[in-house]
Amino acid sequence: MNSRQQPKLSERVERLQPSAIREILAVIDRPGMISFAGGLPSADSFPDLSGMDLPREAxxxxxxxxxxxxxxxxxxxxxxxxxxxxxxxxxxxxxxxxxxxxxxxxxxxxxxxxxxxxxxxxxxxxxxxxxxxxxxxxxxxxxxxxxxxxxxxxxxxxxxxxxxxxxxxxxxxxxxxxxxxxxxxxxxxxxxxxxxxxxxxxxxxxxxxxxxxxxxxxxxxxxxxxxxxxxxxxxxxxxxxxxxxxxxxxxxxxxxxxxxxxxxxxxxxxSPDRAERMRRVVDAYRRKRDFFAAALQRHFGDLARWQTPPGGLFFWLDLLAPIDTRALLPEAIERGVAFMPGELFFAGDVPAHGTMRLNFSHADEAGIERGLAVLAELVRSRIGHPVADMAEA
Amino acid sequence: MNSRQQPKLSERVERLQPSAIREILAVIDRPGMISFAGGLPSADSFPDLSGMDLPREAxxxxxxxxxxxxxxxxxxxxxxxxxxxxxxxxxxxxxxxxxxxxxxxxxxxxxxxxxxxxxxxxxxxxxxxxxxxxxxxxxxxxxxxxxxxxxxxxxxxxxxxxxxxxxxxxxxxxxxxxxxxxxxxxxxxxxxxxxxxxxxxxxxxxxxxxxxxxxxxxxxxxxxxxxxxxxxxxxxxxxxxxxxxxxxxxxxxxxxxxxxxxxxxxxxxxSPDRAERMRRVVDAYRRKRDFFAAALQRHFGDLARWQTPPGGLFFWLDLLAPIDTRALLPEAIERGVAFMPGELFFAGDVPAHGTMRLNFSHADEAGIERGLAVLAELVRSRIGHPVADMAEA
Missing domain, CATH: 3.40.640.10 (Type I PLP-dependent aspartate aminotransferase-like (Major domain))
Known part of the structure; x- marks a missing residue:
């Protein structure tokens, strides 16, 4: 290997943090991964573009x-x-x-x-x-x-x-x-x-x-x-x-x-089908949200509080214990489940907040059930440890 | 009309110059415009994408x-x-x-x-x-x-x-x-x-x-x-x-x-056709370049010097008179011909350089002939004026 000369980079690059989104976009394509992480729409919602006609000027x-x-x-x-x-x-x-x-x-x-x-x-x-x-x-x-x-x-x-x-x-x-x-x-x-x-x-x-x-x-x-x-x-x-x-x-x-x-x-x-297609998409997401809310109740009923969102793609969980959920992520991904630690969404220096963002639109129902079971188990195992241990994790 | 409050913008915005490229991309779609301006490939070179098959994961x-x-x-x-x-x-x-x-x-x-x-x-x-x-x-x-x-x-x-x-x-x-x-x-x-x-x-x-x-x-x-x-x-x-x-x-x-x-x-x-398609594209561009070189000789032979480029999409003209070609552009566009004033490609403060960049790939042969005739006529009319006049233009 060559030793590369050290370039002089811009000052702003020192403020360039590794991106959790990027890391997660990189793993969601893994076969079998249950992703609650990105704001990924369901593939069922995509329009059919096969045989699409493209004008040459495009x-x-x-x-x-x-x-x-x-x-x-x-x-x-x-x-x-x-x-x-x-x-x-x-x-x-x-x-x-x-x-x-x-x-x-x-x-x-x-x-x-x-x-x-x-x-x-x-x-x-x-x-x-x-x-x-x-x-x-x-x-x-x-x-x-x-x-x-x-x-x-x-x-x-x-x-x-x-x-x-x-x-x-x-x-x-x-x-x-x-x-x-x-x-x-x-x-x-x-x-x-x-x-x-x-x-x-x-x-x-x-x-x-x-x-x-x-x-x-x-x-x-x-x-x-x-x-x-x-x-x-x-x-x-x-x-x-x-x-x-x-x-x-x-x-x-x-x-x-x-x-x-x-x-x-x-x-x-x-497209003349647009309104009908959007109605189908929204109905399907609403059903998905309701299923997710019920599954959350089953797995996180004693672990967290949340509001059922009136729209969008996410549930926001407030864990009853202030666990740093960033420390849970590697283990969750190891077990085939991706989610977003809530700490990443705060501007300031963040102590352990005990929050998670869960996307409900991407995984199917079986995946939701299994994925939430895995996450709940991980949270439960952490609550067993004293907070001092967690800070070292 | 409302009076908008004055926002405090970043310092770098003061260095944000109007873009000649943008201005030119905005006019090239005008019907009848002969464009020597952008590095526009010939539409004949585009692959046929009709009936293209798109995988859902895309x-x-x-x-x-x-x-x-x-x-x-x-x-x-x-x-x-x-x-x-x-x-x-x-x-x-x-x-x-x-x-x-x-x-x-x-x-x-x-x-x-x-x-x-x-x-x-x-x-x-x-x-x-x-x-x-x-x-x-x-x-x-x-x-x-x-x-x-x-x-x-x-x-x-x-x-x-x-x-x-x-x-x-x-x-x-x-x-x-x-x-x-x-x-x-x-x-x-x-x-x-x-x-x-x-x-x-x-x-x-x-x-x-x-x-x-x-x-x-x-x-x-x-x-x-x-x-x-x-x-x-x-x-x-x-x-x-x-x-x-x-x-x-x-x-x-x-x-x-x-x-x-x-x-x-x-x-x-x-694609198995790729090499053959590229050969056709390069052959067509070579013919276009050679036609353009001959047309340049007819119209600019006594007005400019240039090298025939061994590749790429542009001729670079050194006018024998140091006209500021930026001043020619509005009139050229008015007459249906777009080109790039050479001054825009220099880093420093630029006096009248008398250079032009001419793309040869986009216009058809009739357009090349007509467009170069218009440009040569404009250059000739400028040479008639003393340099002091041009600086005010």
Missing amino acids: LQYGPSEGEPALRAQIAAELNAIGLRCTAEQVLVLSGSQQGIDLVAKLFIDPGTTVAVEEPTYLAALQVFRFFGARLAPLRPRQALAGLDAEAPPALAYAIPSFQNPTGHCYDAAERDALARACELLGVPLFEDDPYRDLAYDACERTPVCARLEHAPWIYQGSFSKTLAPGLRLGYLVASPDLMPLLVRLKQAADLHSNRVSQHVVLAQLR | LQYGPSEGEPALRAQIAAELNAIGLRCTAEQVLVLSGSQQGIDLVAKLFIDPGTTVAVEEPTYLAALQVFRFFGARLAPLRPRQALAGLDAEAPPALAYAIPSFQNPTGHCYDAAERDALARACELLGVPLFEDDPYRDLAYDACERTPVCARLEHAPWIYQGSFSKTLAPGLRLGYLVASPDLMPLLVRLKQAADLHSNRVSQHVVLAQLR
């Missing part, structure tokens, strides 16, 4: 903003749910993770304050940290959303509908409170809304951005949960002041989004 | 690194051209523009020195500048490639085969000189190689990275030029020390690359 370079017809379709659908915008405000993304990268580039220097829910989407935390953000808590149930009025953050990031990881859906009062805080303090709002169409119970889902008159905003959505993640397609829509900058950032990141996927997604959005 | 989330079978295929092909690597060193990208973004994140802080050829790919310049790089000249024909041995750059970026924009292909001595400089000074080499398979005349094409023993390196390639840009798929391969960081950066940028495209590309790479 193979050429295209505009950075995205296909005009797809942008128009997205704008029309957003207006229908109360978010006023034009097609010119829509930017098609290579998945909504890309939106997080672009918005971080737009707002974050080392030391910039970003307000985030506690807990929140861990890959957003990673990107914000990577660009050097100082993370502050966003608390929509407090006055001014818990934001520091003296030194307001440069950006507030929120997932108001079926929050990741908690599954919580902001009610109208919480949506109003967050919007009012952003307006009063002039804080740009970055609203991430990948789960909105996966609603199993009635709840308020009008975007918080629709309530903003003066604060700059970015709203983003995804086709990963309603169509297929492998297409890697999402979009953002932003207040007109931010759009020219976001388009340039998109062009610098990857020129433009995949045109084949844009073509497929537009055809699916326009 | 719709689910996948690994950040890319599909294992595609990574193995890429590694095997790179070993065959002399670049020793394993499949584990291959990272599939959402187009090779993404590689530039990831490598910039890895190396560049404000003030970091990056050595680049003069001229070089303008979207690489934009990304390097955006992250705050100080750009220094890379001159493979000079001792130590023109690099400052006292304060070597943190990264050297080069396009040795059919360089963009000049079309130059480094000979063996230039490749050796660049490799030696990187080894002696410990400078990581970022070799961008999207055009290597578009070779019309015999020339040395072994990657410069294959000559490195100790310096860290990143080599990247693209499927945009040999298959189809709309698939947005490229790859990088890196020395083992850099891979874990690049994979994390990829995951943070967009989780993973489009699986549908990865499936399509792998099928094309394994």
Whole structure:
């Protein structure tokens, strides 16, 4: 082996943490793995794309903003749910993770304050940290959303509908409170809304951005949960002041989004079967959620508390004992079960919190039953040990 | 209209220039536009993807690194051209523009020195500048490639085969000189190689990275030029020390690359028709290049000098008069012809250089004839004016 010379890397690379998501995406394909880890849609929900017809122009370079017809379709659908915008405000993304990268580039220097829910989407935390953000808590149930009025953050990031990881859906009062805080303090709002169409119970889902008159905003959505993640397609829509900058950032990141996927997604959005297909998907997920809730009751009834989520893809478990669930993960994977330790979703230094995020959409019923039995057994075995032992694990 | 509150943006956004590429991608779809601007492959070169069969797993989330079978295929092909690597060193990208973004994140802080050829790919310049790089000249024909041995750059970026924009292909001595400089000074080499398979005349094409023993390196390639840009798929391969960081950066940028495209590309790479298809593509481009050279002689014979490129997609024109060709562009587009002003490809402050980059692969023969006639007429009309007038244009 050669000894490689040591390169001088950027300072931000020191803040580049190993990604739990990446580790988990790497193991979920193992045969027999029961995954409660990723936000993986059920393969049964995917549209049938066999024999798909591709126009030749989809193979050429295209505009950075995205296909005009797809942008128009997205704008029309957003207006229908109360978010006023034009097609010119829509930017098609290579998945909504890309939106997080672009918005971080737009707002974050080392030391910039970003307000985030506690807990929140861990890959957003990673990107914000990577660009050097100082993370502050966003608390929509407090006055001014818990934001520091003296030194307001440069950006507030929120997932108001079926929050990741908690599954919580902001009610109208919480949506109003967050919007009012952003307006009063002039804080740009970055609203991430990948789960909105996966609603199993009635709840308020009008975007918080629709309530903003003066604060700059970015709203983003995804086709990963309603169509297929492998297409890697999402979009953002932003207040007109931010759009020219976001388009340039998109062009610098990857020129433009995949045109084949844009073509497929537009055809699916326009398909006459779309409403019926979504109804079937939502019904199937609702049944899955209810089955998961019952299985949780059987296995975790004496070990944890949880709320049945009104939408989205996750249960959030509060264990009665404050076990560091990160220490459980290797053993769980060893036994063929993947999950997300709750600690990863918190911004600050985290003591043992005793929380877990469990996806209910991917595994089948037998897998859910077996997987939860394994996890409950692991938790039970840990509770037998004193906390001091666990800290060393 | 509402008055939007002024957000506090990141410092790097001040370095975010409007992109000439983006502007041009936005106009090339206009009916009747003759484009010499982008590096657009001919639509005739695209494979037939109609009735394509898609495996269901291509719709689910996948690994950040890319599909294992595609990574193995890429590694095997790179070993065959002399670049020793394993499949584990291959990272599939959402187009090779993404590689530039990831490598910039890895190396560049404000003030970091990056050595680049003069001229070089303008979207690489934009990304390097955006992250705050100080750009220094890379001159493979000079001792130590023109690099400052006292304060070597943190990264050297080069396009040795059919360089963009000049079309130059480094000979063996230039490749050796660049490799030696990187080894002696410990400078990581970022070799961008999207055009290597578009070779019309015999020339040395072994990657410069294959000559490195100790310096860290990143080599990247693209499927945009040999298959189809709309698939947005490229790859990088890196020395083992850099891979874990690049994979994390990829995951943070967009989780993973489009699986549908990865499936399509792998099928094309394994197709029994592949060699024959590439031979047809290269033959067609060679004929196009030769037609373009003859048309240039007719229209620009008394206006410019150029080398016929041995590969790639571009002619690089040195006008005999030092016209600022940026000032010609709006009028050219007005008259239905797009091209790239040469000034955009230079790192420093640029006086009127009198250079143009002309793509020969996209327009048909009638378009080439008509487009070059329009451009020559515009150049001729400018030469009539004194230089002082032009500076004001």
